Amino acid sequence: MSKINIAIDGLSGCGKSSTAKAVAKSLYYKFIDTGAMYRAVTLYFIQHKIDLSNHEEVVEALSNIQIDFEFNQESQKNETILNQQNVEQEIRKMYVSEMVSPVSAIKEVRVAMVAQQQEMGRHKGVVMDGRDIGSVVFPDAELKVFMTASTAVRAKRRQEELAEKGETVALDDIIENLESRDHQDSTRAESPLIKVEDAIEIDTSDLRFDDQVQKVLNLAESRIEKVE
Template identity: 60%
Template sequence: MNKIVIAIDGYSGCGKSSTAKAVAKKLGYTYIDSGAMYRSATLHFLDHSVDIHNPQEVNAHLDQLNIRFKINPDTGYQETYLNDRNVEQDIRNMRVSNYVSEVSTIKAVREALVAQQQELGKEKGVVMDGRDIGTVVFPKAELKVFMTANLEVRALRRQKELEEKGQIVVLEDIIKNLADRDQTDSNRKESPLMKAEDAVEIDTSNLKFEEQVDKIVQVAQEVLGKIK
């Protein structure tokens, strides 16, 4: 059976990760959370007080990043492990969110993690989401999707997500965080957030979660139908 690489890019809070997970599950593909990889690197740097403006310090710690994904047998959900430690909850808090975009601009960090991501996608049959998946990581992906949504809608979604994890954050703080990340991600020198020319754009502002998942699955099936 033919398999493809599905690259999903877009702004923070568009539901990229949850959508990518659901798409992968429906297609029987492997989900690779590139955002979790950058968050894990950020967590590591914060926990070890790494000066991210010092190239030598950064490079010294890149070799210490062993990031893997494992399915929790109790929940069936994929979780992120950093050096054999489950960091799924830790990487989602605001402490990491406030620094992940800055860490993501570091060339050495991007090169190290992109190499890991490309290795994970060699066999195809993967769904990966992030900000440069269709433009840098998998420029030849058979299906590229670019997700977008209204800023306030994204902030409300992120607030709900944090509340479900027991974290209470003021909406205005989330809006500022997302706006700052949009600015940083879109204007960074290394692999800026941008829509690939051949990407299918999906505005999720007024879509239910199931609708955006089904839309991507439908397009993927159309692409698969054209592969001989």
């Protein structure tokens, strides 16, 4: 059976990653969480007190960053590895979330991460989610999906996700963070969040998780049939 690349873009907290993981699992494809990659870079910058306005510091820091993914048999999930250290839990915390957009907007950061992402998808059979996958990373992806959801729904989902990890955050703070990230992501000069012309939009506000996964799977299967 022929394989394709699937690009899933969209707003923060609309279910991109969880949907992409489920789709990849169903198709036996490789899932790449690009958001986790940028979170890992952000964590490294925070830990090493990198001045985001200092070009030399940023470039040097990036040369010391290696990001991989490791499948955890117990949790049955991919976990993010930063320089051989598992940082999956740490990169999901709010202090990292608050810095992800400014870090992601830096040209050198995006160039470094896009290069790694494109290499991962060179042999097809990849499901990748983010904000510029269909526009920059995989402009030739056979299937491009753009996911949206209302701010209220996204905030509630994020709050529940954080609560499951033992972190209590006020809903208003999460809404403020999401709105700030939406603005920064869509207006940044470098690889802004956009819906490309050939992407199919899916609003997940009123969809059950299984339904949104099935929508993407149906689209994927129709694309796979076309390339066989």
